[in-house]
Structure formats: C-alpha cells, structure tokens
Amino acid sequence: MINLAARDVAHGFGRYLATAVGLGLLIGVTLTMAGVYRGMSDDARAFLRATGTDVWVVQQHTLGPFAEASTLHDDTWRAIRALPGVSEVGNATFLTTQVRHGERWVRVMVLGFEPGRPGEPGYLVEGRPVARSHYEAVADVLTGFQVGERVRIRRNEYTVVGLTRRMVNQAGDPMMFIPLRDAQEAQFLKDNEAIVNERNRLAANPRINRPGVPGLLDTISEALTSNNNVNAVLVRVAPGAEPVEVAANIKRWKHLQAFSTAEMEDILVGTVIERAAKQIGLFLLILAFVSIAIVAFIIYTMTLGKLKEIAVLKLIGTRDRTIAAMILQEALGLGLIGFLIGRIAATLWGPVFPRYVLLLVEDTARGFVITMLACVLASMVGIRMALRVDPAEAIGG
Amino acid sequence: MATTKRKRILFIAGALALIAALATLATTLGPFAPIRVSVAPVQTAPLNPSVFGVGTLEARLSYAVGPTQAGRVARVHVDHGDAVKAGQTLAEMDPVDLAERLAASGSALERARQSARAAEAQIREAESRHQVALTNANRYRELAQKGFVSKELADNRRSEANVTAAAADAARASLAAAQGDAARLDSERGAAAKQLANLKLVSPVDAIVVARLAEPGTTVVAGQAVFRLVDPSSVWVRARVDQARAGGLAAGDAAEIVLRSAQGGALPGRVARVDIESDAVTEERIVNLEFTTRPPSFSIGELAEVTIRRPAVANALVVPSAAVKMLGDRRGVWRVDAGRARFHRVKIGLQTLEGQTHVLEGLAPGDEVIVYTRAQLSEGARLRVVVQP
Numbered sequence: 001m002i003n004l005a006a007r008d009v010a011h012g013f014g015r016y017l018a019t020a021v022g023l024g025l026l027i028g029v030t031l032t033m034a035g036v037y038r039g040m041s042d043d044a045r046a047f048l049r050a051t052g053t054d055v056w057v058v059q060q061h062t063l064g065p066f067a068e069a070s071t072l073h074d075d076t077w078r079a080i081r082a083l084p085g086v087s088e089v090g091n092a093t094f095l096t097t098q099v100r101h102g103e104r105w106v107r108v109m110v111l112g113f114e115p116g117r118p119g120e121p122g123y124l125v126e127g128r129p130v131a132r133s134h135y136e137a138v139a140d141v142l143t144g145f146q147v148g149e150r151v152r153i154r155r156n157e158y159t160v161v162g163l164t165r166r167m168v169n170q171a172g173d174p175m176m177f178i179p180l181r182d183a184q185e186a187q188f189l190k191d192n193e194a195i196v197n198e199r200n201r202l203a204a205n206p207r208i209n210r211p212g213v214p215g216l217l218d219t220i221s222e223a224l225t226s227n228n229n230v231n232a233v234l235v236r237v238a239p240g241a242e243p244v245e246v247a248a249n250i251k252r253w254k255h256l257q258a259f260s261t262a263e264m265e266d267i268l269v270g271t272v273i274e275r276a277a278k279q280i281g282l283f284l285l286i287l288a289f290v291s292i293a294i295v296a297f298i299i300y301t302m303t304l305g306k307l308k309e310i311a312v313l314k315l316i317g318t319r320d321r322t323i324a325a326m327i328l329q330e331a332l333g334l335g336l337i338g339f340l341i342g343r344i345a346a347t348l349w350g351p352v353f354p355r356y357v358l359l360l361v362e363d364t365a366r367g368f369v370i371t372m373l374a375c376v377l378a379s380m381v382g383i384r385m386a387l388r389v390d391p392a393e394a395i396g397g
Numbered sequence: 398m399a400t401t402k403r404k405r406i407l408f409i410a411g412a413l414a415l416i417a418a419l420a421t422l423a424t425t426l427g428p429f430a431p432i433r434v435s436v437a438p439v440q441t442a443p444l445n446p447s448v449f450g451v452g453t454l455e456a457r458l459s460y461a462v463g464p465t466q467a468g469r470v471a472r473v474h475v476d477h478g479d480a481v482k483a484g485q486t487l488a489e490m491d492p493v494d495l496a497e498r499l500a501a502s503g504s505a506l507e508r509a510r511q512s513a514r515a516a517e518a519q520i521r522e523a524e525s526r527h528q529v530a531l532t533n534a535n536r537y538r539e540l541a542q543k544g545f546v547s548k549e550l551a552d553n554r555r556s557e558a559n560v561t562a563a564a565a566d567a568a569r570a571s572l573a574a575a576q577g578d579a580a581r582l583d584s585e586r587g588a589a590a591k592q593l594a595n596l597k598l599v600s601p602v603d604a605i606v607v608a609r610l611a612e613p614g615t616t617v618v619a620g621q622a623v624f625r626l627v628d629p630s631s632v633w634v635r636a637r638v639d640q641a642r643a644g645g646l647a648a649g650d651a652a653e654i655v656l657r658s659a660q661g662g663a664l665p666g667r668v669a670r671v672d673i674e675s676d677a678v679t680e681e682r683i684v685n686l687e688f689t690t691r692p693p694s695f696s697i698g699e700l701a702e703v704t705i706r707r708p709a710v711a712n713a714l715v716v717p718s719a720a721v722k723m724l725g726d727r728r729g730v731w732r733v734d735a736g737r738a739r740f741h742r743v744k745i746g747l748q749t750l751e752g753q754t755h756v757l758e759g760l761a762p763g764d765e766v767i768v769y770t771r772a773q774l775s776e777g778a779r780l781r782v783v784v785q786p
Contacts, residue, residue, distance in 0.1 A: 006405065006408075009408070010405060010408065013407075049773060050773050052723060074678075075678065087725070088723075088726065116641070122722075122773050123722075123769070123770045123771075123772070123773060124719045124768075124769055125770070125771060125786050126785075127719070127752075128717060128718050128719050128751075128752025129719055129752065131718065131749070131750045131751070131752060132449040132750055133449060133450070133451070133638075134449070134451045134702070135451075161752070162719065165771055165772070181679070211616065212618055214618065228678060236723075236726070239725050337412070337415065340415045340416065340418075340419050341415070344415075344422055347422045347423075348422070361429075
C-alpha cells in the first residue's frame with residue numbers, strides 16, 4: 001500500500017510548500033490579531049497586578065481613576081489604614097502627559113507613588129528603585145529613556161534611575177513612576193508662565209488684593225497653588241483577609257468607592273477598552289472567516305488542478321477511499337504546515353508591534369482546531385468533486 | 398526511486414525542523430519561556446547612608462519694617478540690595494499736621510509761662526498791699542486802745558488787712574495753676590515731637606534690604622511692611638525631609654547643599670536645627686541647615702537640594718535595593734533555587750541613595766539574590782539566569 005498523498009506532495013513539493021507558506025502567513029496574521037486583542041486586555045491588567053495592589057480606593061460614586069476622574073484628599077489613607085484587614089496603603093496620582101525626550105515627544109502616564117508603599121513598580125530590568133523623595137523616576141523601557149538620563153515633566157527635571165517592563169496603561173502608553181509630592185505638583189502647577197499669570201490675575205482682583213488687608217493676596221495665592229489631592233489610595237490586604245470584604249468595609253464606612261483588583265480589571269476591560277476591544281474582536285472574527293474561506297479555496301483549487309490525474313487513478317481502478325484519503329491528507333498536511341509557519345511567524349513579528357501582542361496557548365490550540373476543521377471541510381468539497389469525476393476524462397479532452 | 402526517497406527524507410527532516418523551531422520559540426519567546434532574571438551576590442561593604450530633602454534658601458533673621466500707625470509714605474531713602482546700619486533712617490512717613498501741632502503747643506507753652514510770670518507779679522502786688530494794710534491795722538489797734546480813734550475804725554482796718562491776705566493767697570494759687578499749665582503743655586509738646594520722630598522708619602540691625610514694598614505717596618496701614626531686611630550672616634536652608642527617613646537627624650550632621658542655580662557643585666553645610674514641630678499634612682520634618690562657608694551670593698527663596706550624611710556602617714551586608722521586594726506583608730528577596738523562584742524573607746535596615754540596602758538578617762555573604770527580572774515573579778516560577786534580562 002503506497003501513500004498517494006506523500007507521492008503527490010513529493011511530486012510537486014515546491015508548489016505545495018509555497019502554498020503552505022502563503023497559507024501560514026495568513027494564519028500568522030490571524031493569530032497576531034488575536035494576540036493584539038489579548039494584549040490589549042493584558043495591558044490593562046499587567047499594571048494592576050504588578051503594583052501588588054489588592055484594593056483600589058477612589059472617590060465615591062466614581063469608577064476612577066482610569067475610567068473616570070477621581071479626587072481624594074491625601075490624608076484619606078490614614079482612615080483606611082486603621083481598618084481591619086488592611087496591611088499597607090499608598091497614595092497614588094495618575095497623569096497622562098507628553099514628555100520631551102531629545103527630538104521627540106513621548107506620551108507617558110505619570111504615576112505618583114510613595115516609595116516603599118503600594119504603587120511602586122513591581123520589578124526592574126535595570127538601575128535602582130527611587131531612593132530620593134524628589135526628582136527621581138523609574139520608567140518603562142517603552143519610553144526609550146536610559147538610566148541616568150534627565151527628562152522634564154512640567155516644571156521639574158527628573159533623573160531616570162531605573163527601568164521596568166510591561167508597565168503600561170490601558171491605552172498602551174508606558175508609565176513613569178515619580179515621587180508623590182512631585183506628581184501632585186506636576187498635576188497642579190502647569191508651568192511657570194501659567195503660575196505667574198494666575199498670580200497676576202489674583203493681584204488684579206480688588207476684592208482679594210485689598211489695601212487694608214496686607215498678606216491676604218499671598219495667603220490666597222498659596223492656598224490656590226498647593227495641591228493636597230491624590231487620585232486613588234492603593235491598599236494591600238493582610239494575609240488571610242479577603243480583598244472583597246475589605247473593599248465592602250471601606251465602601252460602607254468610609255463613604256468612598258473601593259474595588260478589588262478583579263473588579264478593577266473588569267472596569268478596565270469592560271468599560272475603558274470595551275469599544276477598542278470590540279472593534280478588534282470583530283475584525284478578528286472577519287479575518288478568521290476570510291482565512292477559513294481562503295484555506296478552503298486553496299484546497300479546492302488544488303484538487304481542481306489534479307482532476308485529470310484523479311481520472312487516471314480511477315481508470316486504473318483506484319478505490320474511492322484511497323482518493324478521498326489522499327485529498328484529506330494533503331489538506332490536513334497543508335493546514336498543519338501552514339499553522340506551524342503561522343505560529344512561528346506570529347511569535348517572531350509579535351515583539352515588533354508597538355503595543356503588546358500576547359499569544360495565548362489556548363488561542364493557539366483553538367486556532368489549530370479551527371484550521372484543521374476548515375481543512376477537513378474544504379477537503380470535503382474537493383473529495384465530493386473528485387469522486388464525481390468520470391474516469392473517461394482521463395482519455396478524452 | 399532514489400530521488401523520491403531523498404525527497405521523502407527531506408520532507409520529514411523539514412517537518413521535524415519546523416516542529417523543533419516552534420518548540421524552541423515556545424520555550425524561549427513564547428508562553429513556556431522561563432522568566433529571564435539577573436542575580437547579584439550579597440556583599441560585605443561599607444555603607445554610607447544619607448537622607449535627601451528639598452528646601453528653600455531663607456534668612457533665619459528677617460525683619461519687616463513698617464509704620465506703627467496708618468499713614469502715607471513721604472520719603473524712601475534706601476533701595477533693594479542696600480546694606481544698612483542699625484539706627485539708620487530708611488524712610489519717613491508723611492507727618493501731615495504734626496509739625497503745626499508741635500508749633501501750636503510751643504506757643505501755648507510760652508503763653509502759659511507768661512501767665513505764670515503775671516501771677517508772680519500779682520502775688521508781689523497783693524503781698525505789698527497786705528503789708529500796708531497790716532501795718533495800718535496794728536497802728537489803729539494801738540490808737541483805739543489809747544482811745545484816740547473809735548473802735549469801729551480799728552475793726553475796719555483789721556478787715557482790710559484780712560482782705561489783702563486773702564488776695565495774696567489767691568494770687569499764689571493762680572501762680573501754681575499757671576505753672577501746672579506750662580508743665581502740661583511742655584509734656585504735650587514732647588509727645589508731639591516723639592510722634593514726629595516715630596514717623597521715621599529706622600533699621601533695627603545691620604542688614605540688607607531685600608524688598609522695598611512701598612514708594613513715596615503710598616498709603617500703608619499700621620504694621621504693614623515697607624521694607625524687608627535680612628541679616629546676611631543668618632542665611633540658611635530650610636529643608637523638608639520625609640518623616641519616614643528623618644529618624645536620628647540631629648544638629649551638627651554634615652550635609653551637602655546643591656542650589657538650583659549652581660547644580661554643578663555641592664556646597665558643604667551642616668544641620669543647624671531640626672524643628673520640633675513637623676508638617677502634619679505633608680508628613681515631612683523641617684530641617685534647617687547652615688553653610689559651612691557662606692556662599693558669596695545668594696537669592697532668598699531659591700530651591701536647594703540637601704543630602705545629609707548619616708553615620709557610616711562598616712562591614713555591612715548589602716544587596717542592591719532593586720532586589721528587595723514585598724510579597725504580601727513580608728519583605729524579602731527572590732532567590733533562584735534549582736531554576737525556580739523562591740521568596741526569601743529578610744530583615745532590612747538602611748537604604749542608601751545610591752541604591753544599596755543594608756541586610757540585617759536572613760542572608761549570608763556570597764548568597765545570590767535576584768536583582769532584575771523581565772516579569773513579575775511568583776513562587777516556583779521557572780527562571781533563566783542571564784546577565785542582562
């Protein structure tokens with residue numbers, strides 16, 4: 001018993017391989033698209049996980065600090081720290097801004113954190129953590145900054161002392177970690193011109209700048225330019241405590257909104273990136289259908305090209321089963337080689353993408369099954385056609 | 398036949414290569430790849446801890462000079478940057494009618510003195526009249542006793558003497574009143590002169606003028622500053638240091654001060670005072686530092702970064718600060734144990750600004766700890782040790 005498929009493939013190996021490579025690249029694109037989709041939700045989650053935060057406390061009736069604006073006083077943490085089950089708390093501010101780096105602008109999300117408290121980057125790939133309470137920063141490698149470089153955020157220059165990885169916000173912007181006091185100032189004091197203008201505007205107000213009350217103007221000016229707000233309080237719970245229970249306790253007694261990290265992930269994935277994810281999801285679906293259709297067409301035309309040979313086989317008395325097996329095996333082989341090439345291609349070009357591409361094992365498995373099913377279905381059409389071929393055609397036309 | 402066989406071998410080899418490539422990629426770049434980490438040994442080294450703070454250049458002795466009552470500024474004699482001596486007149490307030498009032502009280506005093514002189518003359522006149530009346534009264538009394546004049550005439554003379562005595566008393570009283578008036582007016586004139594002198598704004602010490610806040614013609618209220626003066630020898634840096642790192646700071650600790658205008662070089666200084674009161678809102682301590690040698694020029698309010706040296710620890714066990722992590726509520730380091738990540742609890746002490754952490758307990762010299770990782774570690778995660786993750 002000889003394997004007809006192997007013989008046939010060996011006969012036109014080059015063409016078969018070229019077809020498989022083309023198919024593979026198409027599958028690679030589909031897998032990458034799935035990776036982009038997964039990477040998007042993973043971006044949203046990566047940072048939440050890396051800060052080691054269990055509960056996010058934000059302004060009451062908001063879904064902050066990412067989905068909505070949230071403002072808390074920076075001494076709110078004291079009341080939270082005293083609650084049962086709370087192990088550590090840290091203030092955090094979030095500010096998306098453009099940072100100038102040489103000739104280009106880099107869009108970053110600046111996170112203000114308190115060194116040694118939750119909110120610190122979980123791990124570094126270079127340098128050291130922030131040690132001074134001012135003017136030092138840890139940045140994600142995506143920013144392109146180097147350790148030792150000085151970058152300007154709003155009014156102050158910061159020295160990059162460490163680099164981290166996979167710390168991006170839901171939009172894929174790399175994060176930069178700076179001390180909280182600086183971040184509060186950066187959020188509020190925009191630039192020197194704005195400050196001077198604001199001061200002059202105040203001085204021009206006769207109700208504030210009153211001749212009989214010296215010092216009033218200075219006091220108001222100072223009160224207006226100091227910022228004691230943060231966007232969220234990050235809570236780490238004590239071992240054995242349930243984040244959901246701690247969050248419920250904060251919600252009930254402190255009149256603040258609190259989310260466990262799982263709830264926060266749902267908010268980010270469910271609201272913040274919902275449309276973008278749906279957009280990509282739908283595109284992925286269409287791409288998958290198109291890929292299946294193309295696989296089917298390729299196998300169909302491959303069979304179409306062999307109709308004469310099949311007629312000859314039939315003429316020499318080959319059984320239908322053998323012919324069907326040949327077409328099915330060839331189709332599955334094509335699918336297998338294509339899938340392997342596609343998966344390798346996706347792995348290789350994935351890291352080049354500007355945003356994170358996450359190729360999950362379950363997506364790969366799912367893609368493999370779908371490819372194989374598509375090949376089987378497509379070969380059915382081919383088999384049906386092959387079986388209807390009249391052996392007489394081998395002699396005629 | 399031979400070519401078919403070779404083709405088959407080629408095909409199988411190709412398929413195997415494809416699968417091998419996929420497997421290799423999956424275990425190096427893909428989902429099954431171990432996390433790449435870099436390690437560093439625990440070292441015994443001297444540790445030079447320090448505390449960092451940010452502050453502003455201020456003058457410990459600063460004076461706000463202004464009038465004690467509302468008025469208009471008449472003349473300003475000094476300007477920003479002038480060095481002034483103690484007692485020097487810096488500015489004068491408009492006296493309005495004070496000079497006229499001084500002149501008026503001078504005239505009134507003169508009049509009171511004249512009145513006193515008139516009263517003295519009246520006394521003399523009254524006393525002289527009384528003398529005559531008394532002599533007459535005595536003479537008539539003797540004559541009446543001898544019966545030369547009637548008793549009635551003698552009584553009349555007696556009464557005249559009493560009347561002139563009363564007139565003399567009255568004259569003396571009006572002299573005392575006139576003298577009292579003169580003394581009162583003298584005091585009043587002194588008060589007006591003092592008020593006039595008080596309109597001069599005088600420097601209390603030797604100092605430098607750092608602000609001239611009012612010009613001639615400006616109306617200022619009582620207590621409003623017209624000048625701000627500082628004593629240049631009292632320039633210091635008022636720095637704010639995170640409470641969490643301020644423990645053990647004391648006066649006399651050596652420090653380095655970097656002014657924003659001179660970021661290249663650090664100026665030597667020392668802690669002059671650690672304020673007992675710290676800022677409750679910002680959770681910072683106020684540390685005042687003085688310069689060992691006063692900078693040649695300074696600008697009050699300039700931003701300064703201070704680094705205060707803490708006592709060095711010789712032969713300390715140190716690890717890079719990047720290695721120290723929190724897992725739950727435990728502080729520790731990650732270590733590689735047969736290719737897997739293991740969290741190792743340690744007790745840490747001081748952390749230096751250069752990124753070194755003092756290990757108090759839990760590690761021995763030469764132990765390797767994970768410093769850099771490409772991803773978040775978890776207990777038992779597979780690792781691959783590389784030089785640069």
